[in-house]
Amino acid sequence: MRTVAVALAAVCLSIVSAPAVAGNVVPPGAAFGAYASSRAYTEQISSTFYLPMRDGVRLAMTVSRPARNGKAIEGRFPVIWHHSLSATQEPNDGTGPFSGGFRSMPQLTDFGYVVVQVARRGNGQSFGERRGYHDRNEAQDAYDVTQWLAGQPWSDGKVGIYGCSNTGDAALHAVSMRPPALKAAFMGCFSWHKYDAFRRGGIFAQWGTGPARTVEEDMKQKAVDADPQKTLLRQAAEEHQRSTPLFEMWKGMPYRDSYSPLVASRFWAEGSAAHYADQIRRSGVALYVVGGWMDELRDQGLITFLNVPGSRIVIGPWKHCANDDFPLVEEAHRFFDEHLKGIDTGLRNAPPIHYFVQNAGTAGEWRSAAAWPDAAGTLTSFGLGADGTLGGKAGAGSPRALDIKYDVACPDPGSGPFAQPCHVPGAGISYAGKPLDAETEVTGSGVADLWVSADAADANLFAYLEDVAPDGTIRVITEGRQKASLRKTAEAPWRLPAGVPWHRGFAEDAEPLVPGTPVRLTFELMPTSWVFKPGHRIQITVTGADYRERARDKAALATSVRIYSDRARLSAVMLPIVSRK
Known part of the structure; x- marks a missing residue:
């Protein structure tokens, strides 16, 4: 003793x-x-x-x-x-x-x-x-x-x-x-x-x-x-x-x-x-x-x-x-x-x-x-505009092409549960909003609603919510991810935050992509509570790889993904915007 x-x-x-x-x-x-x-x-x-x-x-x-x-x-x-x-x-x-x-x-x-x-x-x-x-x-x-x-x-x-x-x-x-x-x-x-x-x-x-x-x-x-x-x-x-x-x-x-x-x-x-x-x-x-x-x-x-x-x-x-x-x-x-x-x-x-x-x-x-x-805030939709802006409109042009870099590395990596999502310049497609006139609070879970196609039967998609400072510094605030083949949604067996989709993810739910054919993916951006300051911009970046992935099978995944923003298939994100009046 x-x-x-x-x-x-x-x-x-x-x-x-x-x-x-x-x-x-x-x-x-x-x-x-x-x-x-x-x-x-x-x-x-x-x-x-x-x-x-x-x-x-x-x-x-x-x-x-x-x-x-x-x-x-x-x-x-x-x-x-x-x-x-x-x-x-x-x-x-x-x-x-x-x-x-x-x-x-x-x-x-x-x-x-x-x-x-x-x-x-x-x-x-x-x-x-x-x-x-x-x-x-x-x-x-x-x-x-x-x-x-x-x-x-x-x-x-x-x-x-x-x-x-x-x-x-x-x-x-x-x-x-x-x-x-x-x-x-x-x-x-x-x-x-x-x-x-x-x-x-x-x-x-x-x-x-x-x-x-x-x-x-x-x-x-x-x-x-x-x-x-x-x-x-x-x-x-x-x-x-x-x-x-x-x-x-x-x-x-x-x-x-x-x-x-x-x-x-x-x-x-x-x-x-x-x-x-x-x-x-x-x-x-x-x-x-x-x-x-x-x-x-x-x-x-x-x-x-x-x-x-x-x-x-x-x-x-x-x-x-x-x-x-x-x-x-x-x-x-x-x-x-x-x-x-x-x-x-x-x-x-x-x-x-x-x-x-x-x-x-x-x-x-x-x-x-x-x-x-x-x-939590009220889910508010922001289109991923055809012109590459957040909050932009649909257009008649071609979808934006994302060539996936699987050797992506984070300049400040963490390990295991302490690793944080990381913005890697050139590794994804970004959609930035206009500089904000007033403070904007995001509290709660967001939703990514993407129309995509790929050159293979599957793809891993990551979406980051980011704060872009006037000097160009980018901070990832929260993120979500979804395997395209497991995009099928279902009613959750337990209560989720308002508006958050649920994917059962059973083997029978897997739906391989048909190369070149657009499909819709909806998935949660994990909850956060963050205030974007005036002059800053809200940005969404979509990537096809993340440095935190484990046992990735590149042979089974796409090398290129397209993100659609046309009138029939406008990709968007919904953010929980808080009104403090």
């Missing part, structure tokens, strides 16, 4: 309980009010050990308890836990150094919580094999761990869970199992449906590797207390090598209904929280969703919010699992105090939506709303 002194701000800051006014602008300096909760402890004591599951697989666990003078405090406390890739919060767990807030959750022992880290089976110090990624084996483990935590002598029987990225997914899958002791879940940057997260628009881009560590990499982790020679850790590491290779599994499932022989499952369904939506809604577990406007999964968190009544969401100007200077731990503290300790923190009366409007004013501003349709 070891004693660790930890510190947390004595006064916790949190979002104020503002009136539930649609798109309410929070005055400067008042975005975050004071949530006072006295610190009861200044030390914690932690122990690590193995907990056997129903099938004998041993999961590694770290339990951190409030302490004083090097000894754990006697008594019962609510428990918060994290279903992670290690029991010791290693940097490569997926929430690493980019998620300072989430990594600091163990500090909540200061305020009378037991905080627990559990390595998922087949990962970290735990034994077993990872069959898929958030499969029902892991979900059943989450149920068993939750109920075990509730029954310990240091537990008061009320349990919460938290996580971001892969651990955010794990938290939502725990909710889907409806363990009686689970009362609250605080989750960031996760997927509602894995197909839409990993193969957005049917295109395998940005995501796709997952944890795939060697024995040597696993051996660098800290072992549990009873394994000082790392004998058990090596046994566990060797078992991990029999895990399903996730990249191969995802690459081998091009359709939403694809069957993977690697896991003997239609895994997009099995591993997606969306398929357990009714269980999640019936669980009664309070949900708090955290998202970022520069995170690939921002639409997934918003869709979760729309489909689970009573949930809350905060969306900031952040990348994946980042929170900059936002007091994330303090907000989680307030949330857990409300739902695990029964303290009236004012949270229940606060608007359920808080979002950051980027570029508003001098540095952006926080706003609150009672419902996402209230916050």
Whole structure:
């Protein structure tokens, strides 16, 4: 056992309980009010050990308890836990150094919580094999761990869970199992449906590797207390090598209904929280969703919010699992105090939506709303004019030709979930509007509505919404993508933001292109909130390749695409324009 002194701000800051006014602008300096909760402890004591599951697989666990003078405090406390890739919060767990807030959750022992880290089976110090990624084996483990935590002598029987990225997914899958002791879940940057997260628009881009560590990499982790020679850790590491290779599994499932022989499952369904939506809604577990406007999964968190009544969401100007200077731990503290300790923190009366409007004013501003349709703008159509302008008219001329550059590179590339869309001069066709006379706010999900033809049976299309400054500097604000052969739309089985099309993406829905024949593609531009300043121009750029694509099969894709803007086939985009009167 070891004693660790930890510190947390004595006064916790949190979002104020503002009136539930649609798109309410929070005055400067008042975005975050004071949530006072006295610190009861200044030390914690932690122990690590193995907990056997129903099938004998041993999961590694770290339990951190409030302490004083090097000894754990006697008594019962609510428990918060994290279903992670290690029991010791290693940097490569997926929430690493980019998620300072989430990594600091163990500090909540200061305020009378037991905080627990559990390595998922087949990962970290735990034994077993990872069959898929958030499969029902892991979900059943989450149920068993939750109920075990509730029954310990240091537990008061009320349990919460938290996580971001892969651990955010794990938290939502725990909710889907409806363990009686689970009362609250605080989750960031996760997927509602894995197909839409990993193969957005049917295109395998940005995501796709997952944890795939060697024995040597696993051996660098800290072992549990009873394994000082790392004998058990090596046994566990060797078992991990029999895990399903996730990249191969995802690459081998091009359709939403694809069957993977690697896991003997239609895994997009099995591993997606969306398929357990009714269980999640019936669980009664309070949900708090955290998202970022520069995170690939921002639409997934918003869709979760729309489909689970009573949930809350905060969306900031952040990348994946980042929170900059936002007091994330303090907000989680307030949330857990409300739902695990029964303290009236004012949270229940606060608007359920808080979002950051980027570029508003001098540095952006926080706003609150009672419902996402209230916050989002009205979809307004802008034609991709025959003259190459945004908001232009149809013409009788020839379509614009896009010769696709598959060696496209970004001058400032990111990696994995932190990679951002990038404007590459000469790699796409751009449609720019006139310089703006006044500020124009875009908040919500846009829609690309393109008429295209290609010289092959398929093409990948990307559309970027961009801000062009007077000096010519271009910033990508948001983006969408769609594989042409999977253009068929259908009624979504869950609620989506207003006007957003849904593609079922089953194998039987695939419709190869006939070379030279125009077809219509409609797809979402992922949600954002951005103010375009006077003198700037709104621009749409369409490309046929993106540096984030994974396992691209160039032989099956077009080398040239044409974009139509004639009277019968006017390509357009619809942007959610906000009117502030």
